Amino acid sequence: MHRQVPFHRHDLVPGDAAAVARVLATPMLTSGPVGREVEAQLAALLGTRHAGLVGSWTNGALAALLALDIGPGDEVIVPAMTFVASANVAELLGAKPLFADVDPDTLLLRPEDAVAALTPLTRAVIPVHLYGQMADMPGLRAALDKAGRADVRIVEDAAHCLEGTDRGEAPGAHSDIAIFSFYATKNVTCGEGGAYATNDPALAAAMAQTRLHGMSAGAADRFAGGAYRHWDMARLGAKANLPDLLAALLPLQLATIRDRLPRREEVAARYERGLAGLPIRMPAARPGTRSARHTFRSTCRRPCATRRSPRSTPRASASRSTTAPCRLSPTTAGDTATRRATSRQAMPGARARSPCRSTRRSRARTRTMSSTSCASRSRRSASARGSQVDSVTAKSSGARHSASQSGGAGRGTSPSAARPISTGVRAT
Numbered sequence: 313m314h315r316q317v318p319f320h321r322h323d324l325v326p327g328d329a330a331a332v333a334r335v336l337a338t339p340m341l342t343s344g345p346v347g348r349e350v351e352a353q354l355a356a357l358l359g360t361r362h363a364g365l366v367g368s369w370t371n372g373a374l375a376a377l378l379a380l381d382i383g384p385g386d387e388v389i390v391p392a393m394t395f396v397a398s399a400n401v402a403e404l405l406g407a408k409p410l411f412a413d414v415d416p417d418t419l420l421l422r423p424e425d426a427v428a429a430l431t432p433l434t435r436a437v438i439p440v441h442l443y444g445q446m447a448d449m450p451g452l453r454a455a456l457d458k459a460g461r462a463d464v465r466i467v468e469d470a471a472h473c474l475e476g477t478d479r480g481e482a483p484g485a486h487s488d489i490a491i492f493s494f495y496a497t498k499n500v501t502c503g504e505g506g507a508y509a510t511n512d513p514a515l516a517a518a519m520a521q522t523r524l525h526g527m528s529a530g531a532a533d534r535f536a537g538g539a540y541r542h543w544d545m546a547r548l549g550a551k552a553n554l555p556d557l558l559a560a561l562l563p564l565q566l567a568t569i570r571d572r573l574p575r576r577e578e579v580a581a582r583y584e585r586g587l588a589g590l591p592i593r594m595p596a597a598r599p600g601t602r603s604a605r606h607t608f609r610s611t612c613r614r615p616c617a618t619r620r621s622p623r624s625t626p627r628a629s630a631s632r633s634t635t636a637p638c639r640l641s642p643t644t645a646g647d648t649a650t651r652r653a654t655s656r657q658a659m660p661g662a663r664a665r666s667p668c669r670s671t672r673r674s675r676a677r678t679r680t681m682s683s684t685s686c687a688s689r690s691r692r693s694a695s696a697r698g699s700q701v702d703s704v705t706a707k708s709s710g711a712r713h714s715a716s717q718s719g720g721a722g723r724g725t726s727p728s729a730a731r732p733i734s735t736g737v738r739a740t
């Protein structure tokens with residue numbers, strides 16, 4: 313018997329729908345007072361001086377790179393282990409993404425990895441808090457400064473890490489700016505959306521413009537106080553604002569997000585117990601961090617066999633053997649039934665599928681592996697060069713319908729219940 317587990321079921325509640333209905337009853341559907349309140353709520357949650365809402369992580373990062381004046385001729389360091397958006401934003405602006413190695417244990421960019429990838433053209437580093445665990449931000453800042461590169465900006469990819477901390481500090485504390493995602497599968501969601509947090513007032517002021525076409529005042533500001541205020545096109549900007557219609561879904565979720573983290577941790581611990589003994593490993597925890605537990609990931613211990621496609625070029629097969637995420641539809645921890653494999657590319661160009669010997673030997677029987685060619689575009693290689701990384705990704709949600717409220721069934725399933733809540737097959 314095998315069980316299909318959906319990657320994600322949102323757990324929005326009637327109160328969220330009511331908040332949207334309240335916005336619908338006003339003339340202000342785009343960015344306005346609701347968003348402002350959420351921004352204040354976010355700044356308080358994260359402990360930063362400024363926070364703003366954006367249409368997605370990707371749009372927020374584009375607005376941030378525009379605000380930092382990054383473009384053609386510039387290089388941006390990105391960890392080789394990430395979701396493609398972290399590199400795309402540099403590429404889209406004409407800058408060059410340079411992939412840096414990651415720690416093979418934590419899968420996070422280390423300060424020394426970033427320093428090793430520096431060139432005179434480097435303008436920014438985008439460390440990624442993969443799966444919810446924070447990379448070393450104070451260490452990265454110190455390492456860049458020590459390398460004489462205080463000019464290099466740090467833009468945290470905190471898409472997975474709204475409630476994660478490192479020694480009690482949230483993303484945004486040690487970087488120029490941290491950017492979050494409220495995409496449909498994230499710990500907090502409004503379907504599509506995102507946010508940024510920064511302690512830099514100049515960058516916050518620039519972001520307010522670059523997220524909105526470069527205009528000096530958005531619709532709400534122009535009519536604030538009843539009198540019309542003229543606006544200018546102050547700079548080049550993107551269309552990256554979040555409308556109040558979507559922002560309305562956030563306040564209730566943000567109010568409870570930290571309280572829901574223990575539930576996510578409980579579900580993740582159950583996966584860990586259930587997977588113990590299999591020839592796979594989970595990313596190591598960095599001391600002092602508390603993961604947001606966005607997704608649950610495990611990796612094959614042994615290199616996997618690659619099957620060369622007869623039509624593949626030597627270059628393509630070389631890149632295929634670099635990093636090859638393989639995702640499974642997870643079942644409940646401890647379930648030894650056959651697990652169906654599902655793959656999804658983390659990077660463009662991934663097509664070939666190959667069986668993984670080590671996982672075939674494990675109790676989890678059926679797998680499909682996808683590969684990526686992202687590192688072929690990089691001057692630097694991923695840590696896993698020459699071997700393939702086979703992974704299991706599952707999403708463990710701290711559902712807002714708690715087990716106690718729902719009697720332990722459905723979306724607020726208790727660890728002992730038959731099906732896990734909100735688990736998945738993709739890392740994003």
Ligand SMILES: Cc1ncc(COP(=O)(O)O)c(C=O)c1O
Pocket residue numbers: 368369370371394395397398440442469471472492493494495505506739740
């Ligand atoms: C690590 C990471 N960064 C960035 C993004 C892009 O986020 P968004 O879809 O909000 O643009 C994702 C997507 O899920 C992601 O997983």
